[in-house]
Amino acid sequence: MTAETADTGLTAMFDHPFMQHAFLAGTGIAMAAGLVGYFLVLRAQVFTADALSHVAFTGALAALTTGIDARIGLFAATITVGFALGVLGPRGHADDVVIGSVFAWVLGLGVLFLTLYTTHRSTGNGTVGVTVLFGSIFGLDASHAWEAAVLAALLCLAVIVIGRPLLFASLDAAVAAGRGVPVRLLGVGFLGLVGATAAEATQAVGALLLLGLLAAPAGAAHRLATRPYRGMGISTAVAVAVTWAGLTTSYLAPRIPPSFAILAFATASYAVALTVTTRTATAIHPPVQSPATSTAQRSPTSS
Amino acid sequence: MIVAAAADAGLSWNLVRDVRQMFAYPFMVNAFRAGTVVAVTAGATGWFMVLRRQTFAGHTLAVAGFPGAAGAVWLGLGATYGYFAFCLAAAFLIAAIPTAGGAAAGRAAESATVGTVQAFALACGFLFVNLYKGFLGGVNALLFGSFLGITDGMVLTLTAVAVAILAVLALFGRPLLFASLDPAVATAAGVPVRALSVAFLILLGSTAAEVSQITGTLLVFTLLVIPAATAQILTTRPALSLALTVLFGLLVTWAGLTVAYYSPYPIGFFITSFSFSLYLLARLAVHAHDLLDRTARTPHPARASA
Numbered sequence: 001m002t003a004e005t006a007d008t009g010l011t012a013m014f015d016h017p018f019m020q021h022a023f024l025a026g027t028g029i030a031m032a033a034g035l036v037g038y039f040l041v042l043r044a045q046v047f048t049a050d051a052l053s054h055v056a057f058t059g060a061l062a063a064l065t066t067g068i069d070a071r072i073g074l075f076a077a078t079i080t081v082g083f084a085l086g087v088l089g090p091r092g093h094a095d096d097v098v099i100g101s102v103f104a105w106v107l108g109l110g111v112l113f114l115t116l117y118t119t120h121r122s123t124g125n126g127t128v129g130v131t132v133l134f135g136s137i138f139g140l141d142a143s144h145a146w147e148a149a150v151l152a153a154l155l156c157l158a159v160i161v162i163g164r165p166l167l168f169a170s171l172d173a174a175v176a177a178g179r180g181v182p183v184r185l186l187g188v189g190f191l192g193l194v195g196a197t198a199a200e201a202t203q204a205v206g207a208l209l210l211l212g213l214l215a216a217p218a219g220a221a222h223r224l225a226t227r228p229y230r231g232m233g234i235s236t237a238v239a240v241a242v243t244w245a246g247l248t249t250s251y252l253a254p255r256i257p258p259s260f261a262i263l264a265f266a267t268a269s270y271a272v273a274l275t276v277t278t279r280t281a282t283a284i285h286p287p288v289q290s291p292a293t294s295t296a297q298r299s300p301t302s303s
Numbered sequence: 304m305i306v307a308a309a310a311d312a313g314l315s316w317n318l319v320r321d322v323r324q325m326f327a328y329p330f331m332v333n334a335f336r337a338g339t340v341v342a343v344t345a346g347a348t349g350w351f352m353v354l355r356r357q358t359f360a361g362h363t364l365a366v367a368g369f370p371g372a373a374g375a376v377w378l379g380l381g382a383t384y385g386y387f388a389f390c391l392a393a394a395f396l397i398a399a400i401p402t403a404g405g406a407a408a409g410r411a412a413e414s415a416t417v418g419t420v421q422a423f424a425l426a427c428g429f430l431f432v433n434l435y436k437g438f439l440g441g442v443n444a445l446l447f448g449s450f451l452g453i454t455d456g457m458v459l460t461l462t463a464v465a466v467a468i469l470a471v472l473a474l475f476g477r478p479l480l481f482a483s484l485d486p487a488v489a490t491a492a493g494v495p496v497r498a499l500s501v502a503f504l505i506l507l508g509s510t511a512a513e514v515s516q517i518t519g520t521l522l523v524f525t526l527l528v529i530p531a532a533t534a535q536i537l538t539t540r541p542a543l544s545l546a547l548t549v550l551f552g553l554l555v556t557w558a559g560l561t562v563a564y565y566s567p568y569p570i571g572f573f574i575t576s577f578s579f580s581l582y583l584l585a586r587l588a589v590h591a592h593d594l595l596d597r598t599a600r601t602p603h604p605a606r607a608s609a
Contacts, residue, residue, distance in 0.1 A: 206429075209426050266423075270419050
C-alpha cells in the first residue's frame with residue numbers, strides 16, 4: 001500500500017489522509033446541510049441563509065484578525081445573527097430590505113477585517129480571504145475533520161428532535177399555535193441551527209458557496225417528493241451524493257477546486273429535478289392551472 | 304502642482320488644498336467621475352428594486368458579475384465585457400425560470416432557484432480564478448472593488464451605459480411605477496406587467512454590471528439597496544424619494560472615495576458604513592418624529608402635566 005500512495009487512481013483515493021478527512025467532514029456537513037436546507041426551503045427562508053453566509057465571512061475574519069481560532073468567530077457570528085434574525089423576524093415580517101441593508105454593512109466590515117488581517121498580522125497571507133470565501137476542504141487535518149463531523153451529527157440530531165413540531169409549525173403556523181406548539185420559539189431555534197450549519201458548511205465549501213449546498217439539494221427534494229419525510233431523506237441523500245461526487249471529481253482532476261465540483265453537481269441535481277418534474281407535470285395534467293400555487297396569475301381576476 | 308501634490312499626500316485639514324491635491328491625480332479624477340455615474344444609476348434602478356421587493360434577485364444579478372469578470376480576465380478580454388455579459392445572462396435566466404417552473408412552482412421553489420443560481424455563479428467564478436494561475440490577489444479586487452486604475456475609456460463606457468439605462472427608466476418609469484405598486488390594477492388597465500418586469504430585470508442586470516466595476520460584486524448591493532431603503536423610509540412621495548435616493552448615493556460614494564484616498568483601508572468598508580449609518584439615522588429620525596407626532600396629537604392630561 002505504501003508504494004501506491006503516490007498513485008492518483010481512484011482505487012488509491014482513500015490512501016491519502018487528506019481525502020479521508022475531506023470525506024469524513026464532507027459527509028457530515030452535507031447531511032446537516034441537506035436536512036436543515038429542506039426546512040429552509042419549506043419555510044422560504046433562503047434569503048436568510050444568504051445573509052448568514054456573508055456574516056460567516058466577517059465572523060471568521062474578525063476572529064483571525066484578533067488572533068483566535070477562525071471557527072470560534074465563525075460559529076459565534078452566524079449563531080448570534082441567526083437568533084437575532086429569528087427574534088426580529090416575525091415583527092418585521094421577513095423584511096428582505098432590512099436584512100439586505102444589514103448584511104451589506106456586515107460584508108463591508110468583513111472587508112475591513114480582511115485588510116487589517118493581511119496588512120497588520122505578521123502571519124497573515126493574502127489568500128486567507130479566498131479560503132474563507134470559497135472553502136478548503138482538502139486542507140482539513142484529522143482533528144478538524146472529526147470535530148466537524150461530530151458537530152454535524154449533533155446538528156442532524158437536533159433537527160430530527162424538533163423535526164415533527166417544526167414541520168407542523170412550518171406548514172400551518174396558525175393551527176400549530178392553536179394546538180400548543182411553540183411556533184415562535186421553534187422559528188428562533190431553527191434559525192440558530194441554520195447559523196450553526198452555515199458555519200459548518202463554510203469549512204467545506206466556503207462562505208459564499210454554502211447557499212448552494214443548502215438550497216440546491218433541498219430544492220430538488222421539494223420538486224421530487226411532496227411527502228415531508230421522504231423529502232428530507234432525498235434532500236440529505238442528494239447533498240451527500242453531490243459532496244462525494246464533487247470530492248472524487250476534484251481528486252481526479254486537481255485543477256478543479258472541490259467547492260466548485262460540489263456546487264456543480266448540486267446545481268446539476270437541481271436542474272435534473274426541475275426538468276423531470278416539469279415534464280411529468282405537463283404530461284399528467286397538461287394545461288390546468290393549479291390555483292393554490294400560481295398566485296401571480298390569480299391575483300388579477302380576484303381583485 | 305502635481306509635483307507639490309506628489310511630495311505631500313497627507314491630510315492637512317485645509318479642505319480646499321486637500322481636495323485640490325486629491326484631484327491632482329488623474330486616477331482620482333476618474334474615480335470620482337466613475338463613482339458619480341455609478342451612484343446615480345444605482346440609485347435610480349435601486350429605487351425601483353426596493354419598491355418591487357426584488358432584493359434577492361438584485362443580489363444574485365450582482366453576484367453573477369464575478370464569474371463574468373473572472374472568466375473574461377482568464378480569457379484575456381476586458382473585465383468590463385465579462386461583467387455585462389454575465390449580469391445580462393443572469394437577468395434573462397431569472398426572468399425565464401419562474402415560467403419554466405410551470406404550475407408546480409411555488410414561492411419556496413423560486414427562492415431555491417435564485418439561491419442555486421447565485422451559488423453556482425460564484426462557484427464558476429472561483430473555478431475561472433483557479434484556472435487563471437497567479438490571479439488570486441486580484442480576487443479581492445473583483446469581489447470587493449477598487450477605485451484605482453479606472454481609465455478614461457472605462458469612464459466613457461460607464462457613462463454611455465448609464466445614459467441608456469436612465470433613458471429607458473425615464474421612458475418606462477410611469478408604467479413601471481404603476482406595475483410595481485399594484486400589478487393587478489395595472490394589468491386590468493392594459494399595462495404590460497410581465498414585459499415590464501422582464502425589462503426591469505435586464506435594467507437591473509446592466510446596473511449591477513456597472514456598479515460591480517467600482518464596488519466589486521459583493522458590495523453592489525450597498526449602492527443598490529441602502530440609499531433607496533433610506534429614502535423610502537423618509538418619504539412616500541415617489542419623485543422626492545427618488546431624488547433623495549440619488550442624493551444619498553452620491554454623498555456616500557463621494558465621502559467613501561475621499562476617506563479611502565486618505566486611509567489605508569478599503570473603499571468598500573467606507574461606502575457600506577456611511578450608507579448604513581445614513582439608514583440608521585433615517586430610521587431613528589422617523590421613529591423620533593412619530594413619537595413627537597403622537598404626543599403632540601393626543602393631549603393626554605396625565606402626560607401634559609408630566
